[in-house]
Structures are given as C-alpha cells and as structure tokens.
Amino acid sequence: MSEFFPLLCEVKDFRAVRPGQEIEARIGAAIYCKGRIEQMDADLGVLWIRDKYNERKLLNTADFSLWRYVL
Secondary structure, three states, X not given: OOOOOOEEEEEOOHHHOOXXXXXXXXXXXXXXXXXXXXXXXXXXXXXXXXXXXXXXXXXXXXXXXXXXXXX
16 A cells, blocks of 8 residues: 655745645744645735635745645
C-alpha cells in the first residue's frame, strides 16, 4: 500500500502563485499556516488565504517563506 505525499516547492516570487492554489506560509522551518489563496495584491505584497478551519488570514509576503504544492 503506497501513500501519496505531495511535493512542496518554495515560491521565490510570490507573483508565481494564483488564487485557488494551496500554499504553506513558514517562518524559518516552522509552518505558520496553510490554506488556499483567495486574493492577492502584487503591489502591496500581500495574500489572503483561507485555512482548514475556514479562517481568513492576511499574509505579508515579506514576513514569510511561501511553499506551494506540486503534483
């Protein structure tokens, strides 16, 4: 029996992600939150994500490293 483990790829330029994608926001090696991108503003460098608890979080991309799931 094999299990599926999605691969993670660090996002170097946050404009490479789009609303609807699943991401993880990390501080160092610790996961701060993860969820689906709802909105983003490239001029301000911020993302709104919705986590698994249906809470909405505003992330300043300068404060976190972003990781996206790659199939």
